[in-house]
Amino acid sequence: MPHDVFAEARRQAEICNACRYCEGFCSVFPALQADRAFSDGDLTQLANLCHNCRGCYYACQYTAPHEFDVNLPRALAELRTESWERFAWPGGLARMFQRHAGAVTIAVAAGFALLLALVHLLGSTGAGDGFYAAMSHGLMVSIFLPAFFFPLTSLAISLRRYWRAVGGGRVRGRDIAAALGKVARMKDLAAGHGEGCNFEDEDRFSQARRLAHQAIMYGFLLCFAATGVATLMHYLWAMPAPYPFLSAPKLLGVSGGVLLGGGALWIAALKTRAERSLSDPRAWAAEMGFVLLLAFIAASGLALYGLGSTAAMPLLLALHLGAVLAFFVLAPFTKMAHGAYRFAALLRDATRTKA
Amino acid sequence: MPYDVVVIGGGNAALCAAITAAEAGARVIILEAAPRPYRGGNSRHTRNFRCMHHGPLGPLTDSYSEDEYIADLLKVTGGKTDEALARIAIRGSERALPWMQAHGVHFQPSLSGTLSLGRTNAFFMGGGKALVNAYYRTAEALGVKVLYEAPVAHLSLAGGRIEEVVFEQMGQSHRLRPRSVIVASGGFQADTDWLARAWGPAAKNFLIRGTPYNRGAVLADLIEQGAETVGDPTQCHAVAIDGRAPKFDGGIVTRLDCVPFSIVVNNSAQRFYDEGEDVWPKRYAIWGRLVAAQPGQVAYAIIDSRSLDLFMPSVFPPVSANSIEELAEKLGLPPAELRATVDGFNANCGDTSGFRPTELDGVATNGITPPKTNWARPITEPPFYGYSLRTGVTFTYLGLKVTARAQCSTADGPIENLWAAGETMAGSILGQGYLAGFGMTIGTVFGRIAGKEAAAHAA
Numbered sequence: 001m002p003h004d005v006f007a008e009a010r011r012q013a014e015i016c017n018a019c020r021y022c023e024g025f026c027s028v029f030p031a032l033q034a035d036r037a038f039s040d041g042d043l044t045q046l047a048n049l050c051h052n053c054r055g056c057y058y059a060c061q062y063t064a065p066h067e068f069d070v071n072l073p074r075a076l077a078e079l080r081t082e083s084w085e086r087f088a089w090p091g092g093l094a095r096m097f098q099r100h101a102g103a104v105t106i107a108v109a110a111g112f113a114l115l116l117a118l119v120h121l122l123g124s125t126g127a128g129d130g131f132y133a134a135m136s137h138g139l140m141v142s143i144f145l146p147a148f149f150f151p152l153t154s155l156a157i158s159l160r161r162y163w164r165a166v167g168g169g170r171v172r173g174r175d176i177a178a179a180l181g182k183v184a185r186m187k188d189l190a191a192g193h194g195e196g197c198n199f200e201d202e203d204r205f206s207q208a209r210r211l212a213h214q215a216i217m218y219g220f221l222l223c224f225a226a227t228g229v230a231t232l233m234h235y236l237w238a239m240p241a242p243y244p245f246l247s248a249p250k251l252l253g254v255s256g257g258v259l260l261g262g263g264a265l266w267i268a269a270l271k272t273r274a275e276r277s278l279s280d281p282r283a284w285a286a287e288m289g290f291v292l293l294l295a296f297i298a299a300s301g302l303a304l305y306g307l308g309s310t311a312a313m314p315l316l317l318a319l320h321l322g323a324v325l326a327f328f329v330l331a332p333f334t335k336m337a338h339g340a341y342r343f344a345a346l347l348r349d350a351t352r353t354k355a
Numbered sequence: 356m357p358y359d360v361v362v363i364g365g366g367n368a369a370l371c372a373a374i375t376a377a378e379a380g381a382r383v384i385i386l387e388a389a390p391r392p393y394r395g396g397n398s399r400h401t402r403n404f405r406c407m408h409h410g411p412l413g414p415l416t417d418s419y420s421e422d423e424y425i426a427d428l429l430k431v432t433g434g435k436t437d438e439a440l441a442r443i444a445i446r447g448s449e450r451a452l453p454w455m456q457a458h459g460v461h462f463q464p465s466l467s468g469t470l471s472l473g474r475t476n477a478f479f480m481g482g483g484k485a486l487v488n489a490y491y492r493t494a495e496a497l498g499v500k501v502l503y504e505a506p507v508a509h510l511s512l513a514g515g516r517i518e519e520v521v522f523e524q525m526g527q528s529h530r531l532r533p534r535s536v537i538v539a540s541g542g543f544q545a546d547t548d549w550l551a552r553a554w555g556p557a558a559k560n561f562l563i564r565g566t567p568y569n570r571g572a573v574l575a576d577l578i579e580q581g582a583e584t585v586g587d588p589t590q591c592h593a594v595a596i597d598g599r600a601p602k603f604d605g606g607i608v609t610r611l612d613c614v615p616f617s618i619v620v621n622n623s624a625q626r627f628y629d630e631g632e633d634v635w636p637k638r639y640a641i642w643g644r645l646v647a648a649q650p651g652q653v654a655y656a657i658i659d660s661r662s663l664d665l666f667m668p669s670v671f672p673p674v675s676a677n678s679i680e681e682l683a684e685k686l687g688l689p690p691a692e693l694r695a696t697v698d699g700f701n702a703n704c705g706d707t708s709g710f711r712p713t714e715l716d717g718v719a720t721n722g723i724t725p726p727k728t729n730w731a732r733p734i735t736e737p738p739f740y741g742y743s744l745r746t747g748v749t750f751t752y753l754g755l756k757v758t759a760r761a762q763c764s765t766a767d768g769p770i771e772n773l774w775a776a777g778e779t780m781a782g783s784i785l786g787q788g789y790l791a792g793f794g795m796t797i798g799t800v801f802g803r804i805a806g807k808e809a810a811a812h813a814a
Contacts (some may be wrong), residue, residue, distance in 0.1 A: 018608035018670040021402055021482030024463030036668055058488060059481030061399050061606050065392055068608075068670075192480055193461040203488040 005082045009043045009075045015068055022056040024192035027182070027349055028076075029056070034352065045166040047079035048345035051188040053197030053209075054278050077280040084337055087165070089157040097333040101285035104330060108293055111326035115318040118143075130242030131304070134314040137240065140321070147328040154332035155340045162341060168348045175350035182346050183217075186210050200273040209270050215263025216294065217339075222256025223301070242308070254305060261298030264291050283335075290335045297323045358384040358500070359813035360806075361520050361533040363507050363573055364540035365389060366396030367483070368777025368798035368805075370490035372537045374458060375806025377497040381813050384531070385499060386522050388506035388540070389568040393604075395487035396541050397565035397750065397778065397794075400606040402483060403476040404455070404799065405792030406448045413452050414462040417474045421445050427475075428790050435786020437585070443759055444784060444793075447800030452477060455799065459489030476792040483795075505529075507573050510536065512580045516771040534772060535809035538763070539802060541778040542751035543571020544591055545603065550748070553589045560652035562596060564747040567603040574779060577755065581765040582773075586752035586782025592789050593643030598653055598743030599671045611742055612666035614642060615730050616712065617656035618700050619744065621649040624683065624692035626700070630656075631729035634715065635666075640789065647746040654744040655686050657697065659736045665712045673740035682739045699723060701733035749789070754782030761805040772812055774805035 013032055016022065023029045028049045035042055054073050062068035081098055088094030096103045119134050132140075162168075182188060189197050189210040196207040230249040233239040243249050268291045276284050300320035307316060330336065362373045365387030377383045387394050407424050408415050424445045428436060456462070461480040464473065472478075479486045495501065502524060509521040520531045543549050545567045550558040578584060600609035612635050619630050619642075628645050632638060646654045663673075676682035679697050683690035703723040710718050710732055719728045755763050755775040763773040777798035784797055 014668065014672075015608055015670050017668050018610075019482075019606075021479075021485075021607070024461075024478075024480040036664065055481060055485075059485035061482065061484045061604075062608070063392070066604060067601055191461075192463055195461070203485075204492060 005075070005079045006040050006043055009047065009079045010038050012070050012072050012075045013038050013043065013046065015062060015070055016056075016072060019062070021061075022059060025055045025059075026051065026053060026188045026191070027346070028072075031349055031352065041166045043079060044083045044162070045345055045348055047076040047083060048162070048166075048341045049188070049349055050076040050080070051186075051197075051342070052077055052279055053189050053191065053199070054275075055191045055198050055205075057278055058198045058203035071278065073278045074280065077278075077283070080338075080341070081280045081283050083162070083165075084158075084333075084341065087158040087161040088333055088337075089154050089161075094333040094337075097330055098286050099282050101289040104286050104289035104293065104334065107330055108296075108323060108326040111322035111324075111329075112319055113322070115322035115325065116315075119314050119318045129240070130308065131313070131317055132241070134317050135321070137234075143325065144321075144328070147325055151328050151331035151336075155337065158332060158337070159340055159344050162344055163348070166345075166348055168344075169351060171347060171351060175347055178350040178353075179343060179346035183343060186214055186217075189213065200270045202275070209267070212263045212266035212270060215259045216267065217263075219256045219259025219261070219263055219298070220294075222252050223260060223298075224256075226250075226253035226256060250305070253301065257298045257302045257305075261295050261302065264295035264298065267291050268295065287335045290330065293323060293327060293330075297327060356382070356500075358382050358531060358533045360384075360535045360537065360809045361386060361531055362537045362539060363520070364396060364538065364777070364779070365394045365487075365501070365503075366398035366539065366541065366777060366798065367401070367486065367490070367795055368398075368779075368802035369396075369537070369539035370487065370494055371799050371802030372539055372774075372776055372806035372809065373494050373499045374490065374497060375803045376535075376537075376810040376813075377494065377499050379807060379810035379814070381535075381810040383494075383497075383499045384533075385494070385501045386505045386507055386520070387501065387503050388570075388572075389503065389566065391503045393566065393568065394491070394503060395484060395566075396569060398487050398798070399484040400482075400565050400604075401479070401486075401792075401795050402607070403472065403478045403792040404448070404452065404795045405476050405790065406452050406796065407445050408449050408452070412449070412477075413456065414464055414477050415452075415474060419475050424475075428784075428793065431788035431790045432786050433788065435788075437783045439759060440757070441784045443804075444797050444800045447803070448796045451796070451799045451803065454803070455486075458493045460486050461489070472791065506568075507540070507576075509576055510538075510573065510580075510773075512577070512582075512765070512770065512773075515765070515768060517773050534813035536773050537805045537809050538573055538577070538755065538773065538775045538779055539777045539798070539805070540573045541566070541569035541571075542591075542754070543574055544569055544748045544751045546570040549575075550591065550751075553751075553753075554591065554647075557647055557652050560745070561593065561647065562600050562605060562609075562745050562747045563603045564594075564596065564600075564605055564609070564749050565603070569750075569778070571751070574753070574755065577763070581767075582770070583756040583764050583766065584753060584782070585756045585780075586754050586786060588753040590753075590787065591751045592640065592749040593647060593746045594639045594749060595642035595646050595654070595744045596747035597669050597671050598745040600745070600747065605747065608670035609747065610639070610667070611656070611669050611744065612639075613656050613658055613662070613669075613742060614638070614744075616662040616665050616732075617658045617742075618697070618727070618734065619654050619656045620688065620693065620696055621654055622651055622688065624655075624688045624696050626696060626725060627654075629725050629728050631719070631727045631731055633729075636791075642744070643746045643748075646744050652746055655688060656742045656744055657682065657693070657734060658740050659734045660738050660740070661732070661736050663740060669742065671742075673742050675738045675740050677737045677739070679734075679739055682741050686741045686743065697734050700727070700731075701735060704731050704733045707732045750778055750781070750794070752782045752786065754778070754780045756780070757783060757801070760808050761801050762808065772809075774809050776801040776805040
């Protein structure tokens with residue numbers, strides 16, 4: 001008999017609603033306290049608002065061995081896993097990639113293999129400059145343009161399903177501003193007092209996870225900006241790669257890569273120290289696999305910058321692009337999807353709180 | 356390693372004492388009876404600290420003067436208060452709040468539903484367990500040794516001083532001979548045999564709202580050796596809570612705020628007291644005693660669907676039914692009698708147009724006994740809901756008598772190296788009744804005093 005994640009989350013939410021001591025920690029509790037009875041949609045919204053900071057767990061007077069056995073971070077994490085699987089498009093993929101680190105590894109390996117084969121079979125024309133000597137610009141675009149739009153389409157469908165499930169309504173500009181503001185500072189990993197979360201060392205408050213997360217997020221955005229700027233330079237101003245160090249794509253990409261790689265390794269280290277039973281243990285390994293994939297993308301990207309003019313370049317390029325391809329394909333079905341769902345949940349919460 | 360100061364107990368008062376003594380340079384050990392997950396005594400169930408202040412302080416708004424504070428206290432204790440000690444606690448609270456913050460406690464704006472306390476009470480972010488966690492971290496960083504599952508069996512008192520502390524751990528008996536000893540191990544309410552001896556056999560049916568580890572072992576040991584006590588040994592603070600609460604440690608979520616909007620009957624389906632006498636925060640303690648006096652120490656609150664959303668949700672959903680008779684069956688009450696009681700109540704309700712759930716609305720019954728003097732609205736709209744009520748004990752009043760310096764004594768005079776703080780000596784100040792957040796004030800202020808005195812004695 002499968003464990004009913006909704007029934008368990010509902011049971012715990014009712015205990016929290018009768019207690020309310022954690023009201024000041026994060027966005028979950030004011031939202032929880034606005035309800036008296038919890039529909040599946042309400043619980044899905046609460047689950048996606050939760051950032052797994054664990055402040056409520058360590059403050060809770062009802063955790064095991066107390067018979068109430070409250071472990072809200074875990075109940076909501078399990079419900080999150082379930083909800084992402086339910087909303088994912090195409091269905092089924094999320095289940096595979098969220099619960100099986102092996103599937104993540106295989107997908108990455110497939111990305112490597114594909115790109116290695118392409119570089120080997122088609123790449124060595126010697127016709128382009130820099131990386132294009134190993135793989136032509138046209139080939140890169142023909143692989144990565146669809147690979148870029150696939151996760152966007154998939155996540156858009158998932159988010160529409162999510163919005164419907166949680167009863168989301170009209171969004172105002174100020175709601176978007178409120179949600180962006182919380183993401184920019186990752187307020188829900190700071191606890192109400194701003195001293196961070198209880199992640200890697202029981203009840204000690206620490207900013208480590210918040211800072212590492214923001215390094216990844218801003219690093220990712222910088223890398224994305226680097227690619228965006230380079231695309232504009234290529235098509236609008238006819239300035240194809242390679243670029244010198246003192247150029248927008250390189251400056252953005254190198255700083256982004258350092259932040260992304262450093263942040264991912266930091267999160268991975270924190271994850272090994274964090275108590276696994278306070279999140280969804282079934283998703284741990286696949287999450288870790290995804291974090292390490294991010295670290296690999298950053299490291300291989302930086303290595304390409306350093307070794308781009310050596311004989312190692314074609315191999316490095318294939319590995320880097322293979323990892324990037326795997327990242328794009330996996331994005332809607334792995335931990336990466338949390339960014340989209342968290343933002344939607346914060347947006348939904350903003351529409352509630354200012355209604 | 357020899358310890359200068361032994362602190363008995365592991366809640367707020369014990370931690371404040373241990374931290375203060377360690378900061379004064381003493382080598383301190385805490386003997387906590389509970390296992391680590393249950394450390395902190397009743398402090399883990401608390402949520403706020405009542406604090407005097409001149410002008411805004413931390414999360415507190417406006418001002419709360421010593422005179423107003425003591426007046427609030429005397430109102431609830433009916434004058435059963437050692438005013439000199441009470442004033443020490445009150446005056447000490449203002450400086451205690453920044454001290455608490457400096458030692459890891461985080462406050463938050465007053466919780467929703469408690470806005471009336473935003474001026475007088477500072478709420479702990481995450482509640483009392485978060486406070487306890489912060490203090491353990493602070494204490495351990497100061498080098499305080501903490502032993503869990505280490506109940507104290509005996510303090511040997513000889514020649515006006517504590518010679519030895521005997522405690523158990525993992526089936527072994529251990530002895531310490533510290534220079535100073537601080538008792539901060541709470542009351543005796545979890546020892547239901549003691550409670551039954553004091554209150555009568557009915558006490559066996561009481562629920563204990565807090566920790567099962569406050570069994571009063573050290574208190575009993577010291578009383579046997581002639582330590583002076585204060586407080587009525589037969590009394591405990593008891594409130595009406597959800598009858599389905601666990602025997603121990605149910606805490607805040609078992610409260611039930613529905614009584615003013617209900618009729619309350621005993622197990623013969625008869626009403627026995629005016630449910631609408633006053634707002635619930637001023638009556639829940641009276642109802643603990645009222646329920647204790649009913650057969651089986653149980654009562655049942657009955658409401659209709661219109662009243663369900665007028666009070667904070669309880670952790671247990673109500674029993675519901677589409678008729679009064681069905682509800683009676685489900686609650687185990689005699690159906691015909693409950694029907695008659697509800698009909699009789701309904702027939703005597705008057706004009707309900709002035710019904711105001713948030714204030715004393717004067718919507719009263721006419722001509723029934725007992726009357727319901729506010730919020731008397733007929734129970735007519737199904738579904739009907741019922742909650743069982745039982746007596747939940749918060750704390751006991753019997754405690755160790757202390758001086759202004761938190762020192763204990765026998766009839767022969769002060770005990771040279773024994774101090775007490777927290778619930779175990781609060782009977783000096785709270786002779787009866789309770790003032791929200793004052794237990795934590797007494798624990799914090801007297802914990803700090805005891806810690807300072809104990810360290811000075813050991814130096």
